[in-house]
Amino acid sequence: MKPSKEVLSQLRVVEIGSSATASYCARLFADFGAEVWKVEPPSGDPLRSSAPLTPGGQSAWFAFLNFNKSSIVINPSDPEAVKRLTLLIEDCDILVDGRDIDGASCPPVDVAAIRQRQPALIYLDVNWFGQDGPYAEFSASDLIVRALAGLIKLVGPAEGPPLHAPDFQAGILAGLWGFIAAASAVIARMQTGTGRSYALSSFEACISLSEYQLFEAFQRGEVMCRIGINRFWPNFPAGIYETKMGWLGVTTITPAQWRAFCDMLGLPQLRDDPALVMGADRLKDVEEIERLVIPRLRRRTAQQWFAEGLKRKIPIVPVPDISALLRDQEKIERGAIVPILLGKERALTAGSMQRLTLTPPRRGGKVPYPGERQSSTNRTPKPTNGASMFRDSGSRAEQPLLGTRVIDFSMGWAGPLCTRTLADLGADVIKIEAIQYPDWWRGVDRRPDYVNRQMHEKTLRFCMMNRNKRGITLDLTRPEGLALAKRLIESADIVVDNYSVDVLPRLGLGYEVLRRLNPSLVVMSMSAFGKNSVFRDCRAYGSTLEQASGLPSVVGTVNGPPVMSHVAFGDAIGGLNGCAALLVALIHARETGQGQFVDLAQVECMMPLAAPWIIIQSLCGTSTRYGNRHPQFVPHGCFRCAGNDSWIAVAATDVGMWQRLASVIGRPDWAADPSLKLTDHRRTMEETIESAIEAWTCMLDADQAMLLLQSANIAAGVVRLPVDLLKDPQLRSRSFFQHVERAFIGGHPQSSIPIREGVRPHSIRRAAPTLGEHNGEILAGLLGLCDAEIAELEGKGIIGTQMFSDVELRQGRRFREASTK
Structure with missing residues (x-):
């Protein structure tokens, strides 16, 4: 298949404010050819000073977030500043606004008035906690939102403080959500001619990673706690172990x-x-x-x-360090490692992981100087009268992806999260299972007692990942089941699977077959390592992906083992990257009628989380572990509070915050000491500062300490367990958890997506399907089968509503083998 032009080259994006989330969101558009204008003050985006710094003094973090963009400097003291910025925004398609994180001296603009004049404008407002609620005005950092979102407390040694990575995670995760919101709005605008306005909570975005453990604890009534480095409930062994040479990631489920x-x-x-x-x-x-x-x-x-x-x-895999990643020729050839130019320095970093084959992303690029405009795209000038550059059908869809049909062959977490996100945004997702091999998140226990008690219908983790979908069963190993699947695919827009790379082709559903059935179809394989990888036959879970990504090698203490950050980090990250890739491919399909194959390697999706280390390693030959400390902020870490295993995360993100923190903990002498205004001076006595903070926090309840610190505008957050989120005042005030009723389980909570257009979250329209729940509805309603035909399929075991036990599976296999002789 011959690569086409850059798929987003007709879009212009303007980015204002200073936020890693906003920057990553905008860079994802630049990856596919959009013209991205980054607005900076004369001193540059504050992120340009973010550590770690290259030998040439460039920020590795800023470089990763901003290559392939143009920079426009607007001085807020210029009398024409507001007018210049307003005109720039009026001439763009998407405005990504990070001012709620850091205004970065951006001139004040009336976005509401601009949207009134330009109704096709898509607006994304990025914030830490949402636009309302008790945390809305909190000071924060990446660490703080992850601590509050339940992503830190379960990581690290059983005794002592939780162990966490520095601030390079929440921005990536929330940036993906921002891109998903804006890209879905582009698709909706192609039908309606009208833009959308989204608000994105970085805090709520982080819950995409903690919701699994939250709902497992809610259902089982078990209190989770840290059980040691690289140990995570409920699977064991699922960690990293030392071998004769090198480290080994092991997962047995x-x-x-x-x-x-x-x-x-x-x-x-x-x-x-x-x-x-x-x-x-x-x-x-x-x-x-x-x-x-x-x-x-x-x-x-x-x-x-x-x-x-x-x-x-x-599922076992070698655990590479960053130097091994940089020597991995396969990742270089696939574009997972790409070259970038930072001033006069040439470095390597993580590339775009949305591996579209017809409209591939750019491979690397240049980081702009402040005010440097890169070569622009051949874009048709945007009309100035508010008209859309896209066709207008005259009606506004209730959901941005309404009218999109997805055939979902995925199981577990990553694939179902990808398709759940599409469903939450309005797509009609039809989940295909088999009674012989249902989604393994219904349970891997096939003993007759488990099956007879229909425990496969009672797992909350399955319900969490498959809401808003319809579900049918088809035995794809039988001709009748395969034929019905093909008929469904003929009228679909998207097909998704996260099996091993050979499974669908072996069943007769490889991409070449599907594109003949439906030339405009977007097909995504979400395998662990990619279609042609030398690792392609390696069994993998989300834990395996983190182990193989290089990230654990830079987390933890200097002399300690590589440290995993999550029970299955790779699943949620892979799922969101998959959703982002599908939306780009769908934009192209809607514009051109051309479908394409997306070869998503989930392990590569983890690599952006290690991007700053990759840049520094490529330039210096070494990379640094920080433990709970930070390359830029001092102090920074988790501190013990009153009570059992009670902790608070604290970060002094600027000089003023440090001085206020020193005063609150009873050290006004430190606040007044001019030498301690310098981060390097504070670092020389970091341990002393940390002891003083803990002497203050250990006398207080964690929530009390957080409120006292936040009242002084100090970034602080309780280190919560995932299940604690059900009682979190911010989430409650924003109705983040929605009540859902479902057969076999009854009423239960479901988390919302972190993007919303108004005060209320996107609604959860239906509970997850029971096994084969919509067999009749889909086979009769979509494919026109009569009741007798459906009954015959059920009699043959091609469809059904009851999971097979291991005994029934063996008996069925023997019966089929005998019947074919």
Whole structure:
């Protein structure tokens, strides 16, 4: 397939204010050819001074967020400043506004009035916590929103403070959500001619990563706690282990994987113990299991174990450091590692991970100097009378993706989150399972008792990821099931799967088959490592993706092991990147009628989280671990409060905040000391400062400490458990959790998406489907089958509503084998 022109080249984006979220959102548009104008004050975006700095004094973080943009300097003291900025915005398609994070001396503009004159303008307002609620005026940083969102407390040693990565995560996660909002608005505008106005909460965006643990704790009634570095409830082992040479990421979830892992290590006593069948059971005996496992893993190298794991279909993978990533020729060839120019320095960093094959993203680029305009696109001048550059059907859709149909072959977390997001935005998502092999988030326990009690209908994690979808069952290994799937695909816009790369082609649903059925179809494979990767046969979960991404190698203490940040970091990040990629491909399909294949490698989607380290490593040959400290902010970290395992995150993000913090904790002498205005001077006594902060916080309840610090405009947030979010006052005030009723479970909460057009969140229109719930509705309503035909399909086991147990699965397989002889 011959690559086409840059798919977003007809869009102009203006970015104002200073926010990592806004910058990353806008850069994603630049990746696909949009003309992005970054508005800066004469001193430049404050993020230009963000550490870590390159040898040439350039910010690695700013560089990653801003290559391929143009910079326009507008001096707020210029009498024409407001007029210049207003004209710039009036001539753009999308305005990304980070002023609620940091105004960056941006001239005041009346966005509402501009939108009145230019109704086609798409507006994205980025903030920390939302435009209302008790946290709306809080001071914050990346660390603070992650702490409040439940992303820190479960990470690190069982005793002592939680262990977290520096501030390079929330901006990426929220930036993806911002791009999804704006890109979906572009699609809606192609139908209506009208733009949309979205507000994005970075805090709520972070909950995309914590909602799994939140709802598991809610359903099971279990109180989660830190259980050690690289240990996460409810799966074990699912961490990083030292080998004879190198580190190895291990994840065993299914009983079959656990048995294979024990066989590989020669531990039949663990394999055959009925009390160790499921991961949650094994967590009760962590120390005893690791006492046997760790010495055996040290007998061979990580590469040797990886080769052995491939043979046995075990999700294990070598854990690279950043230098290994930079030597990975496959990632360079795929564009996961790209060259960028920062002034006179040539560096490498993470590229765009939305791997569209017909309209690929740019591979690297140049970071603009303040006021530097890069080569512009051949864009048709935007009309000045408020008319849209797109066709106008004369009606405004209730949801931006209304009228889009998605066939969803995905399971687990990453793929279903991708398609759930499309469904939340109005798409008609039809989820296809089989009674023989339903979504494994319904449960991997196939013992008859589990199946007979219909426990597969009672898992909240499945309901969380599959709301707003319709669901059918089809046995794709049978000709009748395959034919029905093809008929559904003929009238669809998008097909998504997150199986191993060969599964759909082997079933007869490879891309070449699908494009003949439907030339405008967008097809995305969300495999772990990519279609043609040397790792393509490696089994993987979200934990595997984090282990293989390089990120753990830069998290933690200097002499400690690589540290994972989440039970399955790669799932949510892969799902949101997949959604972003589909929206770009859909824009192209709607404009041209051309579909395309999206080869999304989920492991690559994790690499932007390590982007600053990649840049510094490429220039200096080394990268630094910071522990709970920060390359720029002093102090920065988690501090003990009164009560058991109670902590608060605190960050002094500027000199004024440091002085206020010193005064609040009873050290006015530090506040008045002019030498301590310098970060480097504070760093020389960082441990002393941290001890003084903790001496103050340990006398207070965490929420009390947070409110006292926030009342002095100091960035601080309680380090919450995921389940604590159900009682969070900010989320309650914004109706973030919606009540949903569903068969087998009854009433339960569901989290909203973090983007909203008004005061209320996007509505959850339907609960997750029970197995095969919409068989009749879809087969009769969409495909025109009669009741007798549907009954015949059910009689043959091609459709159904009851999951097969392992016993029934074996019996069914034997029956089919016998019937074909």
